[in-house]
Amino acid sequence: MEIDRRLFIKSGIASLAGGCLAAQDMEPGKKPAKESNPDYVGCLVDTTVCIGCRKCEEACNRQNNLPKPELPFTDKRVFREKRRPSVAAYTVVNQYPGRPSPDQRQVKDTFCKVQCMHCLKPACVSACIVGALVKAADGSVIYNPDICIGCRYCMLACPFEIPAYEYNEALKPRITKCEFCTDRVKKTGANPACAAACPTEALLFGHRSKLLQMAKARVKDRPDRYVDYIYGENEVGGTAWLYMTGRPHVELDLIALQTAAPPELTESIQHSVYKFGAIPLALYGALAGVMWYIRRSRRLKENQENPDNPPGENSPGAKKDPTLKAQGEQS
Ligand code: SF4
Numbered sequence: 001m002e003i004d005r006r007l008f009i010k011s012g013i014a015s016l017a018g019g020c021l022a023a024q025d026m027e028p029g030k031k032p033a034k035e036s037n038p039d040y041v042g043c044l045v046d047t048t049v050c051i052g053c054r055k056c057e058e059a060c061n062r063q064n065n066l067p068k069p070e071l072p073f074t075d076k077r078v079f080r081e082k083r084r085p086s087v088a089a090y091t092v093v094n095q096y097p098g099r100p101s102p103d104q105r106q107v108k109d110t111f112c113k114v115q116c117m118h119c120l121k122p123a124c125v126s127a128c129i130v131g132a133l134v135k136a137a138d139g140s141v142i143y144n145p146d147i148c149i150g151c152r153y154c155m156l157a158c159p160f161e162i163p164a165y166e167y168n169e170a171l172k173p174r175i176t177k178c179e180f181c182t183d184r185v186k187k188t189g190a191n192p193a194c195a196a197a198c199p200t201e202a203l204l205f206g207h208r209s210k211l212l213q214m215a216k217a218r219v220k221d222r223p224d225r226y227v228d229y230i231y232g233e234n235e236v237g238g239t240a241w242l243y244m245t246g247r248p249h250v251e252l253d254l255i256a257l258q259t260a261a262p263p264e265l266t267e268s269i270q271h272s273v274y275k276f277g278a279i280p281l282a283l284y285g286a287l288a289g290v291m292w293y294i295r296r297s298r299r300l301k302e303n304q305e306n307p308d309n310p311p312g313e314n315s316p317g318a319k320k321d322p323t324l325k326a327q328g329e330q331s
């Protein structure tokens with residue numbers, strides 16, 4: 001299954017690159033966070049009441065001092081194509097055309113906001129080899145540009161493909177993404193700017209555990225309105241942003257993901273490796289294995305295409321002749 005394969009590759013990156021920071025809370029060495037930490041914050045998105053006004057986008061832009069967009073926030077032409085968060089917009093709203101529904105659940109257009117999901121077990125944190133991305137005590141996944149070395153492993157590891165990179169910034173390019181308005185929330189006690197700006201309460205900020213309860217109660221009360229599924233409850237180990245929808249979530253590009261967090265998929269291998277303090281050995285060993293495999297495959301292919309070639313180091317029956325090896329490397 002393609003999604004599983006993609007997630008496995010991402011989990012490999014998260015595991016190999018992130019090493020000992022795998023799926024943990026804040027600093028290296030700290031114990032893994034409890035799965036349902038009651039202190040973790042969250043945001044409940046009710047897509048059935050979102051009207052696509054983009055006030056959330058505008059508020060996010062202002063809060064984070066982002067560049068003025070080409071089209072004003074009131075311009076609906078942006079809905080002509082699907083957008084993703086970028087260095088210029090940490091959140092975007094997309095429109096999904098309505099469709100007839102036999103059960104009359106939802107036939108109207110639906111709008112869906114996208115941003116960092118603030119995963120409970122963030123692959124980006126696991127993948128960051130220098131600890132520039134960390135999971136804070138309130139569950140927000142935050143970024144420290146002063147530590148970042150620009151390797152972009154976090155971009156490869158994120159199952160939601162959220163982090164963006166300032167490629168046009170020559171001197172000190174940064175990774176960019178939603179940080180859950182951490183400073184604003186901490187300093188002022190206010191809600192994140194997007195949630196505060198939403199006129200329809202499509203965005204509710206609070207403790208994740210409470211929001212989840214509320215969402216389940218709403219779904220139970222209004223089976224005519226909601227699909228019985230809270231997106232983010234379990235995806236990749238759970239996310240701080242939760243979505244209620246009136247149509248199948250995959251129709252809103254809320255992609256189907258497995259419940260295991262990417263770092264967990266390879267965690268058991270890591271644990272046995274770290275136990276013996278052999279992280280670099282494991283990493284280099286894995287890379288050496290990949291290089292050996294590629295070289296061997298290339299050599300076998302060359303031999304098949306040109307059987308007159310002298311046997312190479314990886315050919316069946318090849319002799320360990322250092323001259324042949326040197327010739328092979330020069331060609
Ligand atoms: S959505 Fe991606 S960038 Fe955000 S916390 Fe999860 S893994 Fe990290």
Ligand code: SF4
Binds near residue numbers: 115178180
């Ligand atoms: S929480 Fe803050 S940074 Fe994240 S999308 Fe909302 S306004 Fe933007």
Ligand code: SF4
Binds near residue numbers: 111113197202203
């Ligand atoms: S501000 Fe609220 S209603 Fe408007 S687009 Fe954003 S989430 Fe939807």
